[in-house]
Amino acid sequence: MPIITCRDVALQFTNDQTPVLDQIQLDIQEGEFVSILGKSGSGKTTLLQLLGGLLSPTKGVIKVLGRTLTSPFDEITYVFQKPILLEWRNVLENVLIPLELKRKPNQDDIDKAYQVLSAVGLKQHVTKYPHELSGGMMSRVTLARAFLMEPKILLMDEPFSALDAMTKEQLHLVLLKLTQQFSTTTVFITHDITEATYLSDRVVLLGGYPAHVKQEFPVTFSRPRSKKLTFDSRFIATTKQLYDLIEGLEDDEKD
Numbered sequence: 001m002p003i004i005t006c007r008d009v010a011l012q013f014t015n016d017q018t019p020v021l022d023q024i025q026l027d028i029q030e031g032e033f034v035s036i037l038g039k040s041g042s043g044k045t046t047l048l049q050l051l052g053g054l055l056s057p058t059k060g061v062i063k064v065l066g067r068t069l070t071s072p073f074d075e076i077t078y079v080f081q082k083p084i085l086l087e088w089r090n091v092l093e094n095v096l097i098p099l100e101l102k103r104k105p106n107q108d109d110i111d112k113a114y115q116v117l118s119a120v121g122l123k124q125h126v127t128k129y130p131h132e133l134s135g136g137m138m139s140r141v142t143l144a145r146a147f148l149m150e151p152k153i154l155l156m157d158e159p160f161s162a163l164d165a166m167t168k169e170q171l172h173l174v175l176l177k178l179t180q181q182f183s184t185t186t187v188f189i190t191h192d193i194t195e196a197t198y199l200s201d202r203v204v205l206l207g208g209y210p211a212h213v214k215q216e217f218p219v220t221f222s223r224p225r226s227k228k229l230t231f232d233s234r235f236i237a238t239t240k241q242l243y244d245l246i247e248g249l250e251d252d253e254k255d
């Protein structure tokens with residue numbers, strides 16, 4: 001049974017004449033890594049917010065873990081495009097925030113926080129404050145914070161879009177390792193076709209007016225994936241196939 005299902009989902013903002021999203025049908029399997037691609041303004045963030053229970057559909061039903069989603073569930077963790085860190089708290093204290101919203105962290109929680117901080121490469125920086133961190137380090141903090149909660153479902157909205165190529169590459173590896181370690185089902189929004197191919201089991205293309213799922217594109221490379229995969233001719237061919245598919249859909253929409 002899928003861990004997330006969308007059936008006939010539509011979303012219309014209150015003051016709009018037409019819905020942004022309509023007739024969204026989507027199944028996401030447990031442990032799957034799904035990327036959502038679509039042009040700017042197509043409704044990717046809106047869809048992610050629906051999956052996170054931050055918005056409610058105007059029509060249709062979203063089920064997560066078999067339950068109808070009406071508000072954010074504990075099993076879902078959301079990573080926003082811009083790292084949101086509290087300036088007056090150090091790295092460790094920022095990582096502990098979501099846990100503190102539930103209960104007072106105990107020594108086990110703090111040990112776990114050190115483990116995830118180590119996994120994201122921040123072991124030496126736990127006492128630094130946000131103003132002392134690079135953009136990449138801030139993204140690492142948000143990853144550590146997300147995985148401290150051992151999320152069943154992780155929703156990520158272009159989390160690496162502002163980073164340089166090398167930092168992005170490093171964080172891809174960290175993300176792949178952690179999603180595998182925690183068997184996390186991940187929905188990932190990106191504009192980067194290579195990133196989508198590298199990370200995903202499946203790419204969902206959103207398009208049309210109102211937007212709906214235009215195509216689903218399976219990516220079957222075995223895991224664990226190493227950075228070398230991106231130089232493999234099969235990888236380059238798959239990325240090109242996906243690129244052509246997106247171009248084709250965009251041309252259709254112009255007609």
Ligand SMILES: Nc1ncnc2c1ncn2[C@@H]1O[C@H](COP(=O)(O)OP(=O)(O)OP(=O)(O)O)[C@@H](O)[C@H]1O
Binds near residue numbers: 038045
């Ligand atoms: N709170 C809101 N109220 C009204 N309209 C909104 C709201 N949020 C988003 N929209 C509109 O919904 C449409 C889809 O926006 P959304 O941010 O979901 O697109 P996107 O595909 O994520 O875009 P981008 O790739 O540029 O981030 C846009 O036309 C946007 O203006």
